[in-house]
Amino acid sequence: MSLAVDIAGLRLKHPVMNASGILGSYREHIARLASYGVSAVVTKTITPKPREGYNPPIIVELPTGGLLNAVGLENPGKDIVEELVSEAKKFRIPIIVSVGGRNEEEFVEVAVKADTSNADAVELNLSCPHAKGYGIEIGSDPHIVYNVVKAVSSTVKIPVIAKLGLCDKVVDSAIKALEAGARALTLINTVKAMYIDVYTAKPFLTNIFGGLSGPPIHPIAVRVVYEVYRETKAEIIGCGGIYDWATAAEMILAGARAVQVGTALMKNPREVVENIVKGLRLWIEMLSLQSIEQAVGLAHKL
Numbered sequence: 001m002s003l004a005v006d007i008a009g010l011r012l013k014h015p016v017m018n019a020s021g022i023l024g025s026y027r028e029h030i031a032r033l034a035s036y037g038v039s040a041v042v043t044k045t046i047t048p049k050p051r052e053g054y055n056p057p058i059i060v061e062l063p064t065g066g067l068l069n070a071v072g073l074e075n076p077g078k079d080i081v082e083e084l085v086s087e088a089k090k091f092r093i094p095i096i097v098s099v100g101g102r103n104e105e106e107f108v109e110v111a112v113k114a115d116t117s118n119a120d121a122v123e124l125n126l127s128c129p130h131a132k133g134y135g136i137e138i139g140s141d142p143h144i145v146y147n148v149v150k151a152v153s154s155t156v157k158i159p160v161i162a163k164l165g166l167c168d169k170v171v172d173s174a175i176k177a178l179e180a181g182a183r184a185l186t187l188i189n190t191v192k193a194m195y196i197d198v199y200t201a202k203p204f205l206t207n208i209f210g211g212l213s214g215p216p217i218h219p220i221a222v223r224v225v226y227e228v229y230r231e232t233k234a235e236i237i238g239c240g241g242i243y244d245w246a247t248a249a250e251m252i253l254a255g256a257r258a259v260q261v262g263t264a265l266m267k268n269p270r271e272v273v274e275n276i277v278k279g280l281r282l283w284i285e286m287l288s289l290q291s292i293e294q295a296v297g298l299a300h301k302l
């Protein structure tokens with residue numbers, strides 16, 4: 001029985017990686033992520049120049065469940081990429097560089113840096129809901145998605161993964177990303193949301209809006225993965241609210257070949273990854289399947 005999966009041309013020993021933004025900005029983060037037992041590390045989104053991010057408060061745990069953040073894509077800029085990749089090589093763990101930008105040129109600039117540094121793949125962040133000009137404005141316009149993905153995939157040699165978020169045109173954007181050369185899709189990013197402090201009568205985050213993550217967005221993410229898989233049969237990395245083997249298994253049944261865990265890694269990360277991997281193994285055995293890949297998209301066949 002095998003938990004190994006092929007995604008975007010990478011062979012992973014099991015399907016569980018971290019989601020971008022949960023560590024992954026600095027060299028020492030890579031060692032920590034590797035120690036959690038993930039099968040590949042995904043960096044924080046890197047933009048051409050360093051970004052400072054927003055003033056605090058930038059993150060809050062919500063009384064209704066989940067996390068709301070508006071970090072503002074804080075990152076050290078593209079010069080860090082080589083260090084991050086060489087650190088991952090020390091641990092012999094595949095590294096996917098998350099790339100951010102405001103236009104085609106900026107995406108290409110960072111992706112080229114990842115390529116020349118020998119990263120294993122790039123994940124284009126086309127879906128941040130709170131960094132103006134960088135995220136969901138791009139991902140919700142299928143033509144812009146096409147142009148950005150095409151510009152990157154026709155320039156770099158390494159596989160390109162497009163990360164899309166919740167929007168009305170997510171299926172169209174997914175189709176365009178694949179047409180433009182994306183080898184796989186990551187679905188979804190955080191969902192634009194807000195929280196108002198009833199005692200101060202003000203929005204809690206300085207940015208007013210933030211991205212909701214964690215269990216409240218899981219059923220939305222499963223729906224998006226299911227719809228995009230049904231329409232495209234693409235290779236998909238499911239992301240959103242995964243915290244145990246069952247929430248990961250649901251993504252796989254909807255059509256994901258691999259999964260990313262974000263919010264749940266903030267508490268007991270080693271246990272979380274270990275429990276998901278162990279649970280998936282038992283689940284595959286219970287279904288009498290030979291491999292995790294045989295479970296991909298099974299919910300469409302029943």
Ligand SMILES: Cc1cc2nc3c(=O)[nH]c(=O)nc-3n(C[C@H](O)[C@H](O)[C@H](O)COP(=O)(O)O)c2cc1C
Nearest residue numbers: 019020021045125189190213214240241261262263
């Ligand atoms: C604090 C924080 C920072 C994040 N930063 C990024 C980022 O830099 N790039 C990105 O593509 N997604 C970022 N995300 C989104 C996650 O990668 C993921 O798509 C989202 O949180 C949903 O997964 P989860 O429910 O498992 O957290 C961030 C999420 C959080 C909570």
